[in-house]
Amino acid sequence: MKKLFSLLLLCLAFGTIQAQIKEPVKFKTELKTLSDTEVEVLFTATIDQGWHVYSTDLGEGGPISATFNVDKKAGVELVGKLKPVGKEIATYDKLFEMKVRYFEHSAKFSQKLKLTGGKYSIEGYLEFGACDDESCLPPTEVPFKYSGEAKASAPAAVKTAEVKTEDSKAAEPAATATSEDTAQVATTAADSAATTAPTVSSTDLWKPVITELQNLGEENTPGDMSWIYIFATGFLGGLIALFTPCVWPIIPMTVSFFLKRSKDKKKGIRDACTYGASIVVIYVALGLAITLIFGASALNALSTNAIFNIFFFLMLVVFAASFFGAFEITLPSKWSNAVDSKAESTSGLLSIFLMAFTLSLVSFSCTGPIIGFLLVQVSTTGSVVAPAIGMLGFAIALALPFTLFALFPSWLKSMPKSGGWMNIIKVTLGFLELAFALKFLSVADLAYGWGILDRETFLALWIVIFGLLGIYLLGKIKFPHDDDSNKVGVTRFFLALISLAFAVYMVPGLWGAPLKAVSAFAPPMQTQDFNLYENEVRAKFDDYDMGMEYARIQGKPAMIDFTGYGCVNCRKMEAAVWTDTKVSDIINNDYVLITLYVDDKTPLPEHIKIQENGTERTLRTIGDKWSYLQRSKFGANAQPFYVLLDNAAQPLNKSYAYDEDIPKYIEFLQTGLNNFQKAK
The missing domain is CATH 3.40.30.10 (Glutaredoxin)
Incomplete structure (x- = not known):
């Protein structure tokens, strides 16, 4: 699972809007005659400094392997597989947790073909992956097309073609196709x-009418998700995480520890503030790491990829089941134990930082789904700093109580005690995770035309989910971790009212009402079978x-x-x-x-x-x-x-x-x- 998630994140680096087109690899193709009945297609690449091209057969869960693909062929048969030629570099890749092989500076691949007699033709493409330390190209194609006649007296002529690699289609700027090129598509x-x-x-x-459009004036371009909005979204996620059973009970214990372990009250406050700052550093570093490792991503190409969307659909369903109490998702206990013991054996700032890191590991089962969903959302902006800004907002919200309660320790007495209300928050998040999971399934369904989740089906499921959420908040449904109290507080009652009202609001959508509030999530109106x-x-x-x-x-x-x-x-x-x-x-x-x-x-x-x-x-x-x-x-x-x-x-x-x-x-x-x- 970790390998698949790493691969998905790597694919996110194949963003659709980039500042410039990168062309770090140039391929030359050549058809070489070996005998009267055998030829080989050679692919020779020149690779820019710092870049590398991956070799063949790297296995599942790894980077993009070089592959030989045939669209049409006649009079030829493939002999074996595509073979790498020359010096490969083999190393263990920590990201993919596997051994990979690649070429630097230059690469060469060979595919042998058997001529079955008479005229022959073959058309296809070499697909390869290339990366540097900061970014990767999408799966890139090197097309080839050869034809001739198998004759002992007249060997097939050698044919070459110069091809440059390119980024994904959507990442390219305005095309400069000629009339002849365009006619080929249009015809x-x-x-x-x-x-x-x-x-x-x-x-x-x-x-092309690009110049004509420019002469008419600047287009109304969509504004990117603002940094303030990203920060606010992360901050809201951090506030929600605060009130979960994984975080809330830790706050008074941690603050009391800092205030009691030092005779100097000012030093205790300073340590607690340092602890909060450490939490911010850890989560911001997580956001920066995602950007530095995978690059700024914009989910245009992958947003409709079936594997990607089904993966996130299943992931959110699993998290929802965990929030409902079916099981607990936790990181290996030895990780947190190792960090905790290290914190006890050290002193000063390092000890405080390690304690903050322990909190991050221990609270993963509650914060993980929130962080994951946040990162998926902000990655659609294509901004280099968006993940870091989102994590900054999340971390500040998470660290704020530790700092405030250290500055004002009397507030600890009025702090609500942990109890069943935290489980209510957790179950509510489970319902929301389940609702958002359907969005990912819907996107894959629409792009591939499966017809599983049309608009009525989607809305019916949302009506049921939010209706059940309202019934749960009224105390009519119990999950394994819920207590037996039948009392419903005022806040819980109003939340139930909002959820049930939202479910009722969506009912007219079953007959074709636009439902502007959910238009961004529901399938388009054209999938509606019954529309009044x-x-x-x-x-x-x-x-x-x-x-x-x-x-x-x-x-x-x-x-x-x-x-x-x-x-x-x-x-x-x-x-x-x-x-x-x-x-x-x-x-x-x-x-x-x-x-x-x-x-x-x-x-x-x-x-x-x-x-x-x-x-x-x-x-x-x-x-x-x-x-x-x-x-x-x-x-x-x-x-x-x-x-x-x-x-x-x-x-x-x-x-x-x-x-x-x-x-x-x-x-x-x-x-x-x-x-x-x-x-x-």
């Missing part, structure tokens, strides 16, 4: 488009070429909506802005809405080869194609992203991103309409 997409011959060619539909809500905005097309042709025939402008199944802000815009009567009226009646999901995992009927930034790439899924369209034509890669086009696929207004200002969105739509009418 494939147009094959399944409208049967009527369009006036505007597919090539022109995909032609009439003021809904639904896309007429989910194919760009077909939608643009329909708009031309109808004589209407097109509104392109680049979205994603895992895009929280997209759901917010749809529920908070599109449900406005005037907005929905304009979109439904005056525009042809074309919604394109950039994380749709549906495979394309045929892979599409494109040229981007001087490198050949392969588009394998529908989401890949729409992501490439957004980058190449509009020079953007974030969602939500809205752009208004005329029938020649030229922009009618500046683009629009996440902003829930309804008047501003109406102005954005109306300006596009006015410009469309003027052009007529």
